[in-house]
Amino acid sequence: MTKKIGIIGVGNMGQALARVIRHGHPDYELLFNRRHLDILDDLSQELQAEPVSVKDLLSRADLIILAIKPKQVVDFFKENESLIAAYPNKLWLSVVSGWSLNDLAKISPQTWIRLMPNTPVAVGQGMIAYCHPEHVSYGDLVEDLFKDAGLVEALSEDLFPSFTALAGCSPAFLYIIIEAMSDAGVYAGLGRDQAIRFAAQALAGAGAMVLESGLHPGQLKDQVTSPAGDTIKGVRNLEAKGLRSAIIEAIIAAQSIK
Structure with missing residues (x-):
């Protein structure tokens, strides 16, 4: 079954991760969302992705990557609270700087994985650190999804600043x-x-x-x-x-x- 990956906030880092996923998994379906969908037309054509509304992305994606700016997180979850609540079993990956797993769980009680990529992932020579709650294990999924990013490694969350x-x-x-x-x-x-x-x-x-x-x-x-x-x-x-x-x-x- 083809996996459907949704990316919310397709800025520089969101685009870099989308390219990594597309390169490593040409069969995956990519769904893009940001405030102005028309900005995504060229990128969507390049990566064979589909620009969609938040509602469509939440309903269709198997896995959701949150790549918005830190200051946008609270407003995003307030604006889409009912939509997100309608899909409680989605797996969310956050690349939002400064938001810990605990912070994310407080604002929205989903299953969260936290990622910290650097910019050279855009050329397949980068690094991604990741962590997830102790009661779940998604290491294989993360490392496979971003296998073309460069080095992908699990790291204790307290070492993320380092x-x-x-x-x-x-x-x-x-x-x-x-x-x-x-x-x-x-x-x-x-x-x-x-x-x-x-x-x-x-x-x-x-x-x-x-x-x-x-x-x-x-x-x-x-x-x-x-x-x-x-x-x-x-x-x-x-x-x-x-x-x-x-x-x-x-x-x-x-x-x-x-």
């Missing part, structure tokens, strides 16, 4: 590093586009080496740094300028942990 800082905020930090590396490349004579490609691929390759080799990043660093070589000179400069400390402090600041 995940958000390390995986959710860090792409912005890494874009700064890529930009700085490309600036250096331009200074050294490379064209801007080529310098950006080289810098981005260097980070992508280094990440793949860590994941696929299983070696500690320090070991991989040591493999590149020959005695008295250019790389160790660069490492020395990075340490002198405080790069390591700056990255640690950025992650800590992003999760508001003192």
